[in-house]
Amino acid sequence: MMTPLKKAGLAAALLVGFASQMSALSLNGAGSTFIYPLASKWFYSYQQDKGVEINYQSIGSGAGIQQLQSQTVDFGATDAFMTEEQMSAVQGGVIHLPATMGAVAVVYNVAGVDTGLKLDGSTLSKIFLGTISNWNDPAIAALNSGVSLPDLKITVVHRADGSGTTSIFTDYLTKVSTAWATTAGHSTAIKWPAGVGAKGNEAVAGVVRQVNGAIGYVEFAYAIQTKMAYAKLKNKAGAYIDPSMDSVSKAAEGALRRMPEDFRVSFTNASGEESYPICGFTWFLVPAKIADHAKGQALVDFLNWSMDEGQKMAPSLNYAALPDSLVEKVKAKIATIQF
Amino acid sequence: MSSTVTTPETSPGSAPAPSFGNNLKASRSALPSGDRVFEGLVAGAAGVIPLLAAAMLLLLAVASWTCFQEQGFGFFTTQDWDPVKEHFGMLAFAYGTLASSAIALLTAGPIGVGIALAITEFTKPKYREIAAWVVETLSAIPSVIFGLWGMFVMAPFMRAHIEPLLVHIPGPFFREAGTGLSLLTAGLVVGIMILPTVMAVCREVFNAIPISMRESALALGSTRWEAVRLAVLAPSTPGIIGALILGMGRALGETMAVTMVIGNRAEISTNLLAPSDSLASAIANQFAEAASPGHLSALAALGFVLFLITMLLNMAARLLVWAVANRVRH
């Protein structure tokens, strides 16, 4: 039944499978897709530098939490911080460590309308609720005098799969719109009042690009990479701000003042003149007590590295580096990990 | 399957003349135990299958229990799917699964049989293998690639060229054009995906019919098509249904490709051009990020429902085969 080809393949595979890479240690992590491009750069560089292999897979924030609870991975990463209930399911306790920050951009595709359309929280939520269904609606026009808006149906595009990006986006909408809060709420996956779903940031970007009149939300990196038109959003202070690493950092500074000891905070709709309203942390989730001493040491070493070397790599990939004062606090927290 | 007997050139069972009596004794006692061992072996292997099915069903039932407790019977009757309010219902997804699979079968069935016929009956023998090989490569393409193709090529094509034409058809099925991400697109993409399975099995079934059958029909003066219809299609009906059942199985469970083109909207609508969602797609999309026990349980419940639907449809298909077979046997 097995052709010679298959037999050879099997033999080769088994051979390679058993041949060790001769690296002393390997760790496994799982979670957020948001941080994946940055994380893969970190782990690659770290392996080149220190020889420790850290294998991270972006199966989703919720899945990362699940795996951490099942003890099948050594650490997780999430865009939405864990609830008390989830935390209690991790043996020995779990620590949240901010790793990086990112923004969610509102992208759109309307023929004749350039990038930089102004939108505020109320209008944005009405669009996603479906109550504003045409681009030439007076509410949009009121914010954008001088822009000629066509008579075109709005096609809302949202995420089909559960995601941290959705979590951050809906968290913002919940804060700025009571209608949204009571109808849809916020989570990694919700019941969307309007629109079609696309799987993954890439698909949302893809559909928005193809359909005239579409509007959607994607990680900021996507908007930049695919050169899409994105909106200026009105922040809490009343200014219209573009998403950028700068405006994200400014938003984080606002959050720093009321940062809880365990770092579990959301800073959407942050105060500050130059803050961008839709941004969030991605946290590493680490067990408070690690049984394997060698693994614990390796993990802690990496975490400290991520706070120093790692943060320097963030801007080139459109991620915002953590503010220095926050880095100090995170390092202090890392020192409390027992192994 | 090694034998205790003999060199290859002697036919099995024959013995060299001198020790005739001994060999007869040997082969007689070898008969029952060899057969028994073999029977046990194959039966055991076969038994793995219902065991697996039972284990899976059990796992799904246990995992869904919380959901059934919290949602009650309403889970089976409501379209509402709200992870935030923890209110779950399977109706929209079940509709999507059934409708998209139906479209897939309606596409893949006739076309698959047609291709199998074209390859086995109407092609010169030397081209047959190549033609079969070409279509079988379709089965090698990963589901995720089909999904990407569906999203970047098929859906825009549907939106730009096909939907504007379809909306002219009166009736509830093509009421309003959409984004190309729709029930229809999903059904068509899955149809293309199950085509190789249907075609390959049909091909095997058609090939097994002796040439003499076709020749007798032709000798009686039938056209090529009539010969095929009488000598090949008629006796193959149960085999064709078997092929369709295999295809249906895959269609019901297809995940990646469906989720990328179906539009992911948990809402029942007769409009085939509207976005929809399917059981498998919902599970795949939400499982990774579902962190609340209620949500996870609801997803397991969707899996349970899908399992049940698959069982029911298979039962119905079997009844169909039985009915056809009984009608034929007159």
Added chain:
Amino acid sequence: MAENLFKVDVKRARIDRLMRGLCWAGLAVALVPLLSLLFMVITRGWHRLDLDFFMHLPRPVGIPGGGMSNALVGSIELVAIASVIGMPIGVLAGIFLAEYGDNRFAKTVRFYADVLSGVPSIVTGIFAYQLVVKPMHGFSGLAGGFALSLMMIPLIARITEEVVRLVPTGLREAALALGVPRWRSIVSVVVRTAMSGIATGLLLAATRVASETAPLLFTAFNNQFWPSGLNQPTASLTVQIFTYAISPYQEWQDVAWTGALVLLMMVLLASLASRLTVSKNRQIQL
């Protein structure tokens, strides 16, 4: 009289041409998406089809020369494990159904084989996760291979059954008449005759699981490096393609398409090799 006969013949001839034409049209219709897909995979995957792809491990964005060497080997490894588990069980089960299959037990087996082939691959993956990954407290190539084998077994069993059934009864009777023990007649005569059909089934199943993604996400997981054993997360082409394809970076998407192209090529080659090596002794004329 003669004209009437002639008229009937014309009508039948027309139907004949129409139906044959439709069958060919079916082939053409099937070819359109296939060619469109192949075109897309080739034009997008072609750029990165270089030595780096086959020799290097994945690299992050901004660092050129990343590849899928570990994913290539990983996929072969996973299919191999799945085959070792799934093929024997599937073929034996298929033989059982064909040869000893007239009882209630066999009917149950057949029914559940069809049901199992309809289970979404993600559910199979979750099942394997509960059964293998959780107890082992870790993702592994073994778990991934196990998950894939679950998908292979029903498919192989059913196709084997269909194909073995088609072997003419005359052959079996001839073998038995020669005094061959039943099991031997099945193995050496019946199965041997059905061999090419069985091989088709095995190949279909192997290529089908080689292109699966969902069952591997929570079993084999994926790995940016080489696994140090079968009990470690293992990279696979499909999962890596999936991860890269939905990313925003052109360089990763390019590699994803190349991965798809290579997967396709591997399967085509396997298919070709299988066709060439299995002997064609199936058309028994009686």
